[in-house]
Structures are given as structure tokens and as C-alpha cells.
Amino acid sequence: MPFIANTQEQQKQMLAEMGLTMEGLFSDIPKKLLCGKLNIGEGLPEQEVRGVLAELAGKNSIDLTLFLGGGFYDHFIPAAVYSIISRSEFYTAYTPYQPEVSQGTLQAIYEYQSMICRLTGMEVANASLYDGGTAMYEAMMMALRATGRNKVIIDDSVNPIYRVMIESYTKNLKIELVQTHCATGLVDREQILAKLDDGTAAVILQNPNFFGCVDDFSDIAQAAHNKGALLVVSCYPISLGILKTPGSMGADIVTGEGQSLGMPMSFGGPYLGFMATRMEYVRKMPGRIIGRTVDRQGRPCFVMTLQAREQHIRREKATSNICSNEALCALTALVYLSLLGKEGLKETAQLCADKASFAYSRLTAIPGVKPHFKAKWFFNEFVLDLPKEAADVIAKLIEKGFAAGFPLSRYYPDMKNCILVCVTEKRTKQQIGMFAEALESVL
């Protein structure tokens, strides 16, 4: 039997030594609760299972040229990333409960926390959450705890996938969710100010927002703080290679999807939710946190700390129910950022912005194709108005080998002809040119 070490002979020997039988070992389960043979087929040897899965992998179209983003991106991943995270000392370990045999994981997560702080301009980060959406939900819950209030304002330029997740999570809770509408591509200050009051726990925004537009929320942070509310900002970590940090804008909690930092798209996961905040809120933060300390002999080392916030100690009074997080993905992000380094990340972000800007000029030169928003500053995604329904155009372009972008009508019903186009550093000038030609040909 695969992966089972004891031979039949050894099993017999062990049972004999205990004076038990295999049947006896299961005698505590009432007989009528035992099931018969499962109808799941016979086991397959490695060679066959690889054949089966290779065939399934072959049924996925991976040769499309991607201009599809929407919060999940096709970035270049250096070979060394995979090589390092494939070390089984990392991936076959578990939560570092025993620090003496887990200094590798612990130090790496401490470095990851530091890296996230440096990237976002914040003071403290946790060891990771599941993904950008659950991170935003956890940030919202954290803001409710920190302020003792129950109203949350969220702009509709925040990733709609995250907004529907937050709606699901809060259905059974007494939370007032207020949505503001983004009409120009930038957050409407007047609407936010009108909704902000003494009962507001948090304002949740995103930069660059779902439409790709770049903003500076310093004024909103100020306004929120004046009312005693927190500003939560979700961000795209690659963009922070060049963009102003949420920390410098005055954000109180920063979250985001870390997939762009060296993780493949893998049809939706595993990804990486990151979260950072200011020291004053550290005890309200959910998730594991690694701290530096010293051992018996005064040697510097790392441990899980502030565990009194967590479910295994506090049970129903914990800040969150999270236990397993995305540690290996956090390691991936750290390795990716280390390989790129300070200049490399900046250059990558710059390349994304440059190429997107080039594509924008090229695509808006097509007759009938216009920018949708008044706001003209974007990072690597932008919204175009097409002369036809976007979903149709995208379907036609799939046949020509392009995933042209995201049809916004899926979440914004009045944006029928709008397409969200994404350009990463992986796209070439030639691909952009071919894409423009293909788009023109189907309009």
C-alpha cells in the first residue's frame, strides 16, 4: 500500500505484542456505524496518476495572452523562488510551536513581517491571513473591536469580490455596512464625509482601486480620525514599488492580496492575505505574530508571541478563529522580495506602469474605444468604454488567443460596455500591438 510503512508481518507482530486484533482496535465504533467498502475505485500507481492529471492539466487553456487582472496577476516569478520554497524543511513543517526546531520558519516570518511593514509604511504586520478578501474582513472586524462601534463605510471601487465576501461574513452579525459610489474613478470625498459620523468604525478603501486608478487618501484618513474612525486600505503590493504607501497617507490598517509577490495564479489559490497596522492596535490584530526575544543563554531568537489574543488560549473571546494561515506563501513573498530587492521591485512596478500606459495610448487610439473615467492616473489597469458589449468582445478575443480583460458589468450593471484591462511586466510591446489589432478587428 502506498505511503504505509508497516508490513503485514509487522502489523501482526505489533498486534500480538498488544494482545489485540485489528478488528478489536475498531471495536469502540458501534458495528452499525461501520461502513462497507467505499465506492471510490482502486488506488493508482504514480505513473498512472501522473498520466491522469497531465491529461486534466492539458484541458486548461494556458496559452492565452493575459490582459486579465482584477486583483490577481500574471507576474514574472524568478526560478530561485520555487527552488527555495521547495525545500522540504520549510514545507513539511507545521506551525512553529517548538521554537528550538522552528527557527527557520520563525525568522523567515519575522523577516516577512518586517518586509510588509517596509513596503506599506506601517509598524507591525501579522504572520499572514488566507487571502486579500478575508484579510479585509478581518481588518473590518478589528476596527469594530478597536472602536467599539458598528458602522462601516466601504466604497464600491473596492474589489467587488471582497465586497461580496464581506456581505456574506456579516449576514448574521449586527453591523451596518454603508456603500459609497465611485463615479469618476476616484473616491467621492463628499459622499464619504456625509456618511462619516461618530458611530463609524472604519472607512474601507483600496489603492489602486479595482478600476486601476491611483489616489491619495490622506484627506480621508484625516477626516476619519477626526470622527474617531479608522482608515482601512487594501493595496496591491507590487504597486508599492513606486506608489505612496498607505502608512504615509495615515491608514490605520493595511491589507492586501500578496499573490503578486511570487505566487502563481493556480486557479485561485493558495494565495496570501497580508495585514499591517500601527503598534497601538497590535493587541487587536488577528492571526499569528512572531517576535524577537532571547533564549536562556541570551542568544537572539524568535517565537510566536502575543498568543493571548488567539483561539487556542482565548477560545470564544479570541480576536479571530484563524489557526493555520498561509505561512509558506508568506515565505514565498519574502523570498520574492529578497530576490528582486529594493531596485528590482521599483523597476518591476515602473515596468508595469509604463507598459500599461503604453497599452492605454495604443488602445484608446482605436476608433470608438475611449477611457471610461475622468480620473487619468492609473497603475497597471484601466477601464475602457467599448462601442459594443464588453462580454461579447472578450468572448471574440478569446478565440484570437487573448484574455482581453474583465467585463465590469458582472459587478457593475451600468458598465455594460466597460472592460478592465491589465498589463504586467510580462507583456511585451509586440503582444500589446497584436492585442490592439485583434481588438480593433472585432469591434
Added chain:
Amino acid sequence: MKLIFEKSVLGRRGVQPTRSDVGTTINIKREFLRDRPAELAEFSELDVVRHFTQLSRCNFGVDTNFYPLGSCTMKYNPKVAERIASYPGFTHLHPLLPQLRGGGMLTQGALAVLYEMDLLLREITGMAGFTMQPMAGAHGELTGIMIMAAYHRDKGNKKTTVLIPDSAHGTNPASAAIAGYKVVSVPSTDKGVMDVSALKRVLNDEVAGLMLTCPNTLGLFDPHIKEICDLIHSVDGLAYYDGANLNAIVGKARPGDFGFDIVHINLHKTFATPHGGGGPGAGPVGVTKKLVDYLPVSIVVKRGDGTYALEYDRPKSIGYIAPFYGNFAVILRAYVYILMLGSQGLVRVAENSVLNANYIRVKLRDYFESAVDVICKHECVFSPSKKMLEAGIHAIDVAKALIDRGFHPPTVYFPGTVKEAMMIEPTETESKETLDAFIEAMKDIAALSEREPEKIKAAPVTTPVCRPDETAAAKNLDLAYL
């Protein structure tokens, strides 16, 4: 070891981003840009590789040696699953493709994996339908309790509490509380299983449901499991099965047959996907027929023509709990594992995990204090013997002494219902030789504890650090190098 930031050398370059072929045409106004680049470390590629190789050598994984961390099911993670999860046909698949018109046809292979996995898990657990979305066990718990809440809301039931045994994992009460319920704890008997008469005392119409781990955290299968589920149903409550310990009964018995309504499975435990140093995991949730409509959006369906599609139109659904289809690459690995084991293989998994746990229980019971010395399932729980405690040796000392003998310690100080608990889960992938060596090490520790307890107190001496000061860590917070 020095931090990566301390090794950084100004101006050194690692991986070079691609060359620009478009010129600097960036379209962002200056005020929106950061003043100076993020202070990341600056390295050559070799520096990075060496730094992390050195860090990895300070870690202990399943591949290193025996890792009997109770309740975590640290079994061998097959390499073939790693290989398959790295096929470009899976890694290079954008999750939004199915949301494009006709896009579902671009991802048929991935949808097939999700659909087939759903069918396999239904058969293994006796449930009627699954969501693959939860990204860890605790996330599955929250999803399950949200389904419970949706069911009661839909039926107009006024329910306020969730019952949880005192021996449960901390995630259970935390998940119930986060979903908006009050938690009521149910005590265990001195035999280590749920006290049914105590359950009857706290059972009333306010009870939304019960969360139960079975086998429980003492490794015991509750003989009254069916009666317990029936009792919960008598007040229109739902019985929730925490699948953390499914490994002990997989292929032999099914929670659906016990009377459970909602089940979560930790794929990273029972189905052998790597624990990653603390994740990513996956915690699919299965439900009985009456709850299928409440499962999250979307689910994969198979159409008449044999193609797969995502179903979004689910009016009673609790909604979206993950951005897409869960931790796909983790689900894929677990799928590979189940295909390789097949029905017979899974039975052998349960049998050998239980055989190995009982072997340790019997071999160590004369040297350590058994929490309950009866047939256990996948794990057994001990405390240090009276003599050891008198010599000042605690569970933590045994744990540290095991490290010096080349083993990862068991889970210690859990479950909280046992003083000085040491929870040992060997799993089926370990051989008799490994177990014998571990048993010898434990006996050696027991003997040395009485003879030279200071040697045990000094452990571990073979690791780069020894007993970090956790109090200082929480007091003098140093959480980032800035």
C-alpha cells in the same frame, strides 16, 4: 543567525527584471508616488539562496524525522503531489477565466478536479454536497456555522447558542462566536467522552447546534455519537463534525452515517498535503441534503454533455466566503493522494494510524501516566508520571528532551482537560522501527528524569537556541526590523 536586512549590501542586485521595450510613459502624477523606494534588502541571487538554505536547516519537518504532533496529522507528503501541483496547466490558470463568457471551457481540467473531489469527499464522509472554498480547518468551521445560521434564519428558528465539548480545539468556540453565537461548553466524563446527561441539561430550543470532534482530542471514539446527534436534532439543532481527526476512521466509518449534518475536512491532515510551516491548508465543508442549498457560491456542476460549469445562481446560499474556488493547488494535491490510495488504501490509512497510536499507548503506559488507558484511535495522550513530576519534570521538559533525541515533540498542554498533556499522533506513514526508537527515547527520558532531572531541564542542547524567553517576547515587543 543574522537577519536578511543585516546582510544587505547597498547597491547589490539580485534578479534583474525584464528590459523595457516601451520607454518611460508612466501615467501617475508625482504626488501619488513614494518619495524613496521601499527599504528592501539588497542581495545577489546566491546571497538569497544561501540565507534561506541556512534558515531551512534550522527547521524540523516531516522529511527530517518523526513528527508526532498530536491532532495535526503530520504524515508523509507525497512528492508526486508536489510535482503535479507544479504542472503549468494548473499553475498558470487565471481564476477569473470562468467569469468570461465561454471562459468555463478554458478551465475544464481544473473544474473536473474540483467536481471529482466533491464526489470523492461525499462518498468518504456520507454527505450530499461539498464546498471546496474554505482555506483552512478553522475557515471551514466558520463556513459551517454560517450555513447553520442560514438554515435557522430560513426556517425562522430563534437560535442563540452553539454547544461545544470542553475538550474541543480552540477554533470551535472562536468560530461559533465570530459567526454571532453564544458558546456553551459541555463537560466530559472521567472516561474522556461527552457527558450525555450534561448535554441533556444544557439542551434547549435556543441551541442552534453542536460542534464535535470525533474521535475527540483524547483520541477516543464517542460510543454515544449517534444518540448525541439525535438529541441535537430533537431541538432542530444541527450536528457539526470537526474533521480534524478524520484520519482515524477514514474508509471505515462516515460522519454522515453517525447523524452529522455538516462536516469539515482538513485536507492537509487526512489527505497528506504539506503543512507549509503553518499553512496553506484547505478545509472543504460537506453538508446533508437539506443544507445543500446554503453552500457558498459558486459550486461546480457537470452538465448533460459531460462538460463542467460553475453555478452562481444559488438564492439560498450563504454567499462568497473565498474569492474563488478555495486553495486549488492544495485540493489538487489531496485529489492526487486519494486517487493513489483508493478505497482499500484509505482503510489501511485508518488501520495503521490506529495501530501505531495504540502501539505507543501500550508500550509507554508503564512509564507515563495515561489520560485514559483504553483503545484509542489516531492518537494517545499521556502526562509525565508522578515520579517525574516530583522530580520537577513537566510536559515541556519531556518535549525539549525529545528534540535532543532527534524527534519532534508531541503537542503539549492540550487538551486542556488533561493536566500536563502530551498528545502523540504517530500517523500511518511511520514504521514500527521509528515507533520503537521513539518509545526508547521516551523511556530514556522517563528514567533520566528520576536519575538526573537537571539534564532533562537543560534540554535541548543540540539546537541553535534553547528555551526562548516567551514572557520577555510579549513584554518587550520586537515584531519587525525597521
